[in-house]
Amino acid sequence: xxxxxxxxxxxxxxxxxxxxxxxxxxxxxxxxxxxxxxxxxxxxxxxxxxxxxxxxxxxxxxxxxxxxxxxxxxxxxxxxxxxxxxxxxxxxxxxxxxxxxxxxxxxxxxxxxxxxxxxxxxxxxxxxxxxxxxxxxxxxxxxxxxxxxxxxxxxxxxxxxxxxxxxxxxxxxxxxxxxxxxxxxxxxxxxxxxxxxxxxxxxxxxxxxxxxxxxxxxxxxxxxxxxxxxxxxxxxxxxx
Amino acid sequence: xxxxxxxxxxxxxxxxxxxxxxxxxxxxxxxxxxxxxxxxxxxxxxxxxxxxxxxxxxxxxxxxxxxxxxxxxxxxxxxxxxxxxxxxxxxxxxxxxxxxxxxxxxxxxxxxxxxxxxxxxxxxxxxxxxxxxxxxxxxxxxxxxxxxxxxxxxxxxxxxxxxxxxxxxxxxxxxxxxxxxxxxxxxxxxxxxxxxxxxxxxxxxxxxxxxxxxxxxxxxxxxxxxxxxxxxxxxxxxxx
DNA sequence: GGCAGAGCGAGAGCACCGCTCTCGTCACTG
DNA sequence: CAGTGACGAGAGCGGTGCTCTCGCTCTGCC
Numbered sequence: 001x002x003x004x005x006x007x008x009x010x011x012x013x014x015x016x017x018x019x020x021x022x023x024x025x026x027x028x029x030x031x032x033x034x035x036x037x038x039x040x041x042x043x044x045x046x047x048x049x050x051x052x053x054x055x056x057x058x059x060x061x062x063x064x065x066x067x068x069x070x071x072x073x074x075x076x077x078x079x080x081x082x083x084x085x086x087x088x089x090x091x092x093x094x095x096x097x098x099x100x101x102x103x104x105x106x107x108x109x110x111x112x113x114x115x116x117x118x119x120x121x122x123x124x125x126x127x128x129x130x131x132x133x134x135x136x137x138x139x140x141x142x143x144x145x146x147x148x149x150x151x152x153x154x155x156x157x158x159x160x161x162x163x164x165x166x167x168x169x170x171x172x173x174x175x176x177x178x179x180x181x182x183x184x185x186x187x188x189x190x191x192x193x194x195x196x197x198x199x200x201x202x203x204x205x206x207x208x209x210x211x212x213x214x215x216x217x218x219x220x221x222x223x224x225x226x227x228x229x230x231x232x233x234x235x236x237x238x239x240x
Numbered sequence: 241x242x243x244x245x246x247x248x249x250x251x252x253x254x255x256x257x258x259x260x261x262x263x264x265x266x267x268x269x270x271x272x273x274x275x276x277x278x279x280x281x282x283x284x285x286x287x288x289x290x291x292x293x294x295x296x297x298x299x300x301x302x303x304x305x306x307x308x309x310x311x312x313x314x315x316x317x318x319x320x321x322x323x324x325x326x327x328x329x330x331x332x333x334x335x336x337x338x339x340x341x342x343x344x345x346x347x348x349x350x351x352x353x354x355x356x357x358x359x360x361x362x363x364x365x366x367x368x369x370x371x372x373x374x375x376x377x378x379x380x381x382x383x384x385x386x387x388x389x390x391x392x393x394x395x396x397x398x399x400x401x402x403x404x405x406x407x408x409x410x411x412x413x414x415x416x417x418x419x420x421x422x423x424x425x426x427x428x429x430x431x432x433x434x435x436x437x438x439x440x441x442x443x444x445x446x447x448x449x450x451x452x453x454x455x456x457x458x459x460x461x462x463x464x465x466x467x468x469x470x471x472x473x474x475x476x477x478x479x480x
Numbered sequence: 481g482g483c484a485g486a487g488c489g490a491g492a493g494c495a496c497c498g499c500t501c502t503c504g505t506c507a508c509t510g
Numbered sequence: 511c512a513g514t515g516a517c518g519a520g521a522g523c524g525g526t527g528c529t530c531t532c533g534c535t536c537t538g539c540c
Contacts, residue, residue: 014508014516039279039363044497055500056518064498120361122447123279133452140453167460172453192453193437193464199449200440201433207362209439212373213380213412213432220407224433231471254487254536284526295529296489304527 022060024050029067030074030114037113038068038123068123073135075114080138082107087142093150094226094235100142101198101225108202115206119199140195141175147191147232148177156182156233168192187232194228201225262300264290269307270314270354277353278308278363308363313375315354320378322347327382333390334466334475340382341438341465348442355446359439380435381415387431387472388417396422396473408432427472434468441465 028049033041043064044054061067086103087096108115117123118136150156164185176191177183201224204210205217214220229235268289273281283304284294301307326343327336348355358376390396404425416431417423441464444450445457454460469475 018516038361042497043499053519054498055520058499059517116361119443119447119449121278121356122360136449166455167463169453169455189460189463190467192450192460193441193467196440196444196449197433197437198440200436200443203359203440203443204436207359209359209376209436210432213409215406215409220429220432223407223429227430227433227471231467252537258487282526283528293490294527295491298528299488 018060021050025057025060026067026070026074029071033071033113033117034111035113038071038117041068043067065123068117069132071114072117073132075111075118076132076135076138078111078114079104079107079118080135080142083139083142087146089145089149093146093155094229096146096149097143097229097234098222098225100139100146102221104139104198105202105205105221108206112206115202119203120207137175143195143198144175144177144191147183147187147234148180150234151177151180151182154182156187158182159184159187162186182233190232194232197228198225258300261290265297265300266307266310266314269311273311273353273357274351275353278311278357281308283307305363308357309372311354312357313372315351315358316372316375316378318351318354319344319347319358320375320382323379323382327386329385329389333386333395334469336386336389337383337469337474338462338465340379340386342461344379344438345442345445345461348446352446355442359443360447377415383435383438384415384417384431386474387423387427388420390474391417391420391422394422396427398422399424399427402426422473430472434472437468438465 025046029041029046032046032049041064043057043061046067047054047057050057057067061070082103083100086099088099089096147156159182161181162184167185168188172188172192173179176188201221205214205221210217210220226235265286269281269286272286272289281304283297283301286307287294287297290297297307301310322343323340326339328339329336387396399422401421402424407425408428412428412432413419416428441461445454445461450457450460466475
């Protein structure tokens, strides 16, 4: 009993080397993911890179999909951290919004294969476990914080106060600033719209669907994100 | 010379059976794609299904990727046809818009694996050939036609007439109704935004990113698409 | 009508994949 | 000190995409 506690508190040498090797494997896998993409990620090649035989890797990851899951969670965390780092609380809502959006796009362009793993086609026959959810939500939470802060500081216009229970979840209501006169179902739906449009825009750019349509991707992105910010009231806006 | 013409006009028996076998292979491949997804699509399994040995299939498709390309083009065409069939020219712009958007979503939900092939992660190391472009553009063209018709029939509000050459391509200007007082760069960018948001919304729904956020997917989709229609002026709209 | 050649399917084979099982070794635990 | 459990290596299974060779058959031309 006491020994157990001690063992758990101070990792044994065995546990330490195991953690190191696990990290070495995930690093090699991440490198290979960045090079050849998720579909071509080969557990055998990862094993070769760390100087192991393929079967030895199975001591650390039960399957290739588990290795992919690890990369998935790491990717969500890395992207989420980048988004949070780009946010500067206290500045103008539109600036915060644009800064986070640009950071997400920059991360996606810097890690195209990882982005495709996170937001592209799901791995067939693979169900994302529950522990990926918090990491996956970080970008959305960061964007929601901007909206909530703007509402509390009075930077958002009043709403019609529309209620529509059963449209979005209570979690979304919380994430988007909770109950507030400036936040009703219309705003919440639009915030979700802006959130998915951010990734829709980036996906279209990365996956080549804008080829032949958009000439200046940088300026296009900024304009679209600004329009979305106006749509949810984060910036003084004209029009419809 | 004359013989050549005749041969080309009336397909020989050999050409006919070749066309039939090619169709049989693509049909089997489409079935397998719908079942197991693009990543797990096996050329050998397709061969087994049509009663061939794997090497024989290579007489018809040079590689697995070429088979996937065929399915890609077919998918774009099928989706494009569904979108066009849903459009009823002459009715109100918002109704046309919603009808096409709903048709795209319905097709995506009915063919999730094919949708993932079209709009999910691109196949690694695979570059879509040029002949996929026209098929891929059909949905965008259908949506653009609604906007152009609305502009010509005076259903769109006047614009500030903003010009911004180099932001979107001339093709997009043409597709979105050409030059018209009701169409300026602001509207065109928003139309592209709405287009990519349509697929961003569907992708998020299909790939599970809305789990835990959106409760009633049907109503959410309609509200978002209506907001997008208002954003580009297809419906009388309030707000910012 | 016969013949050369092209198209075709089958089969073997290569290199690779994910994954499983066994076996000898080595370090840590009780 | 003895025992046990984690570990890496290796062989092996069934699968994959793709290539090459071999006969057969059908076709178009002289």
